[in-house]
Amino acid sequence: MDRNDLGKGGEPRQQASKRERTMTTAQGGPIADDQNSLKAGARGPSLLEDHVMREKIFHFDHERIPERVVHARGYGVHGHFELTEAIPELSCADIFQRVGEKTPTFTRFSTVAGNKGSFDVARDVRGFATKFYTKEGNWDLVGNNIPVFFIQDAIKFPDLVHSVKPAPDRGFPQAQSAHDNFWDFISLSPEAVHMTMWQMSDRAIPRSFRFMEGFGVHTFRLVNAEGQSHYVKFHWKPKQGLQSVVWNEALKINGADPDFHRRDMWDAIDAGDFPQWDLGIQVFDDDFADRFEFDILDATKIIPEEQVPVRIIGTLTLDANVDNFFAETEQVAFCTQNIVRGVDHTNDPLLQGRNFSYLDTQLKRLGGPNFTHIPVNAPKCPVHHFQQDGHMAMHNPKGRANYEPNSWGEDGGPRENPEIGFQSYPAEVEGEKQRTRTETFADHYSQARQFWISQTEVEQRHLASGYIFELSKCQEERIRLRMLSHLMNVHDDLARMVAEGLGVGDMPEPATPARAPITDLPPSDALSILKNGPDSFRGRKLGLYLSDGADAELVTALEDAFRAEGAMVAIVAPHIQGVTLSDGTARAADEKIDGGPSAVFDAVALVFSDDAGQRVAGNPPSQDFVSDAFAHAKFIGWTQAAMPLLQAACVAATMDDGMIELSRDSAGDFVNTCRKLRFWEREAELAW
Numbered sequence: 001m002d003r004n005d006l007g008k009g010g011e012p013r014q015q016a017s018k019r020e021r022t023m024t025t026a027q028g029g030p031i032a033d034d035q036n037s038l039k040a041g042a043r044g045p046s047l048l049e050d051h052v053m054r055e056k057i058f059h060f061d062h063e064r065i066p067e068r069v070v071h072a073r074g075y076g077v078h079g080h081f082e083l084t085e086a087i088p089e090l091s092c093a094d095i096f097q098r099v100g101e102k103t104p105t106f107t108r109f110s111t112v113a114g115n116k117g118s119f120d121v122a123r124d125v126r127g128f129a130t131k132f133y134t135k136e137g138n139w140d141l142v143g144n145n146i147p148v149f150f151i152q153d154a155i156k157f158p159d160l161v162h163s164v165k166p167a168p169d170r171g172f173p174q175a176q177s178a179h180d181n182f183w184d185f186i187s188l189s190p191e192a193v194h195m196t197m198w199q200m201s202d203r204a205i206p207r208s209f210r211f212m213e214g215f216g217v218h219t220f221r222l223v224n225a226e227g228q229s230h231y232v233k234f235h236w237k238p239k240q241g242l243q244s245v246v247w248n249e250a251l252k253i254n255g256a257d258p259d260f261h262r263r264d265m266w267d268a269i270d271a272g273d274f275p276q277w278d279l280g281i282q283v284f285d286d287d288f289a290d291r292f293e294f295d296i297l298d299a300t301k302i303i304p305e306e307q308v309p310v311r312i313i314g315t316l317t318l319d320a321n322v323d324n325f326f327a328e329t330e331q332v333a334f335c336t337q338n339i340v341r342g343v344d345h346t347n348d349p350l351l352q353g354r355n356f357s358y359l360d361t362q363l364k365r366l367g368g369p370n371f372t373h374i375p376v377n378a379p380k381c382p383v384h385h386f387q388q389d390g391h392m393a394m395h396n397p398k399g400r401a402n403y404e405p406n407s408w409g410e411d412g413g414p415r416e417n418p419e420i421g422f423q424s425y426p427a428e429v430e431g432e433k434q435r436t437r438t439e440t441f442a443d444h445y446s447q448a449r450q451f452w453i454s455q456t457e458v459e460q461r462h463l464a465s466g467y468i469f470e471l472s473k474c475q476e477e478r479i480r481l482r483m484l485s486h487l488m489n490v491h492d493d494l495a496r497m498v499a500e501g502l503g504v505g506d507m508p509e510p511a512t513p514a515r516a517p518i519t520d521l522p523p524s525d526a527l528s529i530l531k532n533g534p535d536s537f538r539g540r541k542l543g544l545y546l547s548d549g550a551d552a553e554l555v556t557a558l559e560d561a562f563r564a565e566g567a568m569v570a571i572v573a574p575h576i577q578g579v580t581l582s583d584g585t586a587r588a589a590d591e592k593i594d595g596g597p598s599a600v601f602d603a604v605a606l607v608f609s610d611d612a613g614q615r616v617a618g619n620p621p622s623q624d625f626v627s628d629a630f631a632h633a634k635f636i637g638w639t640q641a642a643m644p645l646l647q648a649a650c651v652a653a654t655m656d657d658g659m660i661e662l663s664r665d666s667a668g669d670f671v672n673t674c675r676k677l678r679f680w681e682r683e684a685e686l687a688w
């Protein structure tokens, strides 16, 4: 049986007819020889006449389309949204009417700054864009995993993006914000300070797309059938809980597996472990908007959940990988302007700019106005209009009439319908034209301070280290100090920690706030990752490092206990051929030790035979496996035979409660311990 006889999962495929299996040109002509071009004589020149070769190379030459100007690296997945609470009193959107109804979706996660081929675990914001194929048209909720943004007005977006992308003269650095240009721009744009708090926190290095929140960021409107409007902020809350990696781990993951996040998503869905998010809404009215300390149109501000609770109204389940990455993930075209009746925009100047940009960019990227004909973009409800022609038109209006109004009666095509058609909320608008920034957008530090005081000590340490790392990559002292002058307005502790980390002795003057005073807001637990962690190891991965002769009973007990938890177990071994356990059974390896460093696992266990422990102790990748797991505050399960390796990795002298001696009976206890995900107490002892 050759590989063409096998289906996607390797199973035998039903025999297709010979004609169906015959390779053809794009014109459908069967191809006799796909290995050799047509030549004049065996050693003669190739002939222009060779339509098979010309067509093949012509098509290949045109395979690339422009990558997205931002969010180029992304990963798309199919799923569905199920409504769990109907909200007709708030919105007449069809998708929000019937509990239990499922609406198909396509979600694309992405990094922002890096090119299409960059690595997944960059310190960056993650895009979280979902297309809902509703019965009343497509609704695109194009959000991020961070609820605020760098800038307040869309006109600054090209500058922001230019500053973070590779410098135009040298073409680097790639997929990083740790450089002078970015921090130069940020430190000259105090409105960005709040966002950088999130970006320097572990939010920007998620463990997986599955373990991060999503936010619509802007204030939108929900409009009910009576035409009444409420303001709304959209939230995605992962049922998997929140989890991030630590920065040193991220650096190592990127080397070991640049596709870490997309592989994680593919594997989880392939294994039937479908990630889910609850859709939450924060709903408020004009009264609240008037009372609120900040402007609800300012995308650099959150509305704390303590002030407006998040109400859960449905669940997104991602349950199918794409069939083809280009056709779906690359060609999907999200547009913030894609809204449905019952949802509407507000005057947020960032959102208003986005409504232009997304449609505009799709035209350039996908080559013409007919990108809605591409299956992943096409609505799944009937579409009737008089738009026609253009590049790659797959279908045009039928019949004689292609204009409206017309007097061709039934044959004249679709008609407008004010009863079910989209109605803009008739918000009152007045004022002089002016290029200005409203005073109500001017407090740039209070919510940044609130973010800081809402973090656990561990998270504060990571956040300060984030700034220290990034600013240490800035060669210009004036840029480092300018940024520090903003952090002094955020919080003294943060400024002091960063100054110490940079080695700054004399503190600069604090930046002059655009608006004083900077307010002390109460902490909000929702802003912390660690306060919202999971209570299980479900969906996480144990790296089980085995040698030949490892105790079969213990190995099986560990595998069973972790799988019962809903976790994955990856076998790491000295050779990819795997190992033979003490009872003679074989275990195939998922990774050879130097290809499966501990950075790619959530916890590790070392199960060796007595003599193997000594052997692996001298092996550098094995030493790194242990010392990295230790440094990244991971739980480490070990057996006595692993002691020489623990010694060689310099962790034996500092054995702590995060290092668990394993026995056949204690596999379940090890899982319980791992539910905490990390042994953060250790990190405080390490001099990072």
Ligand code: HDE
Pocket (backbone or CB within 6 Å): 068, 069, 070, 071, 074, 108, 109, 110, 126, 127, 128, 129, 142, 143, 144, 149, 153, 154, 155, 157, 215, 216, 217, 218, 299, 332, 333, 334, 349, 350, 351, 353, 354, 357, 358, 359, 361, 362
């Ligand atoms: Fe985007 N953004 N953006 N953005 N954005 C794009 O559209 C833009 C902003 C977001 O997976 C582009 O199709 C402007 C905020 C996501 O295909 C482009 C401004 C938020 C994605 C664009 C913003 C986002 C994009 C590039 C400032 C979170 C990926 C390719 C006003 C709420 C969508 C494309 C995908 C992509 C413009 C700011 C999220 C150029 C002008 C705020 C998730 O149109």
